[in-house]
Amino acid sequence: MNAQEIFVGGRDWDQVVGGSRQDTIVVNMGPQHPSTHGVLRLVLELDGETVLSCRPVIGYLHTGIEKNIEVRNWTQGVTFVTRMDYLSPFFNELGYCLAVEKLLGIEAPPRAQTVRVLLCELNRISSHLVWLATGGMELGALSMMLYGFRERESILDLFELITGQRMNHAYIRPGGLIQDLPAEAPERIKAFLDDFGGKLDEYEALLSENPIWLQRNKGIGVLRARDAVALGVTGPLLRAAGIAHDLRKRQPYCGYEAYDFEVPTMTTGDSFGRYVVRLREMRESAKIVRQALDRLSPGPVMIDDPKIAWPAQLKLGPDGMGNAPEYVRKIMGESMEALIHHFKLVTDGFKVPAGEVYVPVESPRGELGYHVVSAGHTKPWRVHVRDPSFVNLQALPHMVEGGLVADVISALASLDPVLGGVDR
């Protein structure tokens, strides 16, 4: 790329290009462009409307989470990882906790596993809804933005009811969950699901046969199975290219093998294929949530090991979530041992046996892997996250080079990257 800087400076475009001897121009798309899903910068070399080369520039949202985790205890790690891919916080927490549990050699109780599945699938729906809303808006289907965010809002309300927060929950903890579902949660989730199926039908009616939507998506951003595998692409992109690879089926965790669901695939490998796959995945997720609700049986949600289980009992008070008054009374007024135990576990944390594990989970964007190394201390030695957005984004130049600049928007939207996860 032999670029020459041009300052437009209020002149007419004819004058600008007339004064330039080169045939191609380099355009920075982002990092403030509204359709780059955050702070992604794409350096595009254009020949007229055709994209000659596309170079993604990332790192604008880098927050040093992997480094930060190394100087905090194992439990605090959950509050960091949940902030990475901010559209799928439960998957971040789940992958991390499964890795820590694998090192500890423990397994969360059945009720906790079921609640994890339930929340993850609700989260998959809410994450796909953001993709549908923003992706729709970027291609001119403005009403999708309102509808998608409206439904997502009801899911976030459920999350708020259950965890106390709309995102960044830190609800899944090593050994189980921080607290049980509130009594009214199953009913509220059921009510949402009853409503949601019809809503999905509406979206399909709105988009699936819309000529503009088809034109902007069919045959755009094609990624074939062979290229997808070579580029490490996983998740809906790989399934839209014809490979029915889903870790929930192939390497099940949290008891996914007991649930009845399909892995939707398409063979077109284009933006439209990914749209179909994601829509059908939302239906499958709703199916799994219903099954999880049926499987919910009473029981503990945290392992019965006082050396690991978080000592506090949380309760929602008038001023938000906090330690239950009965628990505070016990540790402050009745049992000094309980106070010492609480203090030790909260400030120092538990030790995790030395070793290294790699634990992947199927996030809405693909394989979310945690390479966790422990040196036997109360803090992790190293936590590396294989974020699917990071890897999938690498395939973007392959998908858009040679196409039109307008198709970059469609391809990027169907790739559904979350920059919080890309940059970590």
Place this chain on the structure above:
Amino acid sequence: MNDVLANICAAARERFHDVSEPVELFGEVSIDVPRRVLPLVAKFLRDEAPFELLADLSCVDGLGDPAVRDRFLVALHLYSFTHNLRLRLRVAVPEGDETCPSVTSVWPTANWHEREIFDFFGIVFEGHPDLRRILMPDEWVGHPQRKDYPLGGTNVEYKGAHIPPPDIRRQPTTTTGYPGRIS
């Protein structure tokens, strides 16, 4: 250990004598691969096993561990669609000669992973087509994920009380035997 995986590891060992015996820990199988044969072993595993997907490429800094001979350990996590199996390759990289052959020609997805490891650990992947920093700014000095990289921060004073900066407050724990080593 899974029979298929055991056979693959044995075949790799027969072909490349420097590859270690497979070790199974926490239900995950790892083999140690010397740096110089890494691209050949990678290509062999991709084509013959076959491990089609390089799921992840990570690195661990074993600074301060007397049991560790080579400071850095590059870990490649492979996945086979054919056999539904995972395998970890571990490549030791000594301090003072922080280089490792690139596997971008075997798995193109390694491109950004290797840039990330270069950015954070300063390991130079030889043969990489475009080895630049990826997450930190281009002009950044140092490699932040190294254990001897200072955490930084400033001393905070409030009404006469002092809170020391994070690199004093939050010393990383010193390890007493990082268990990654096989040799």
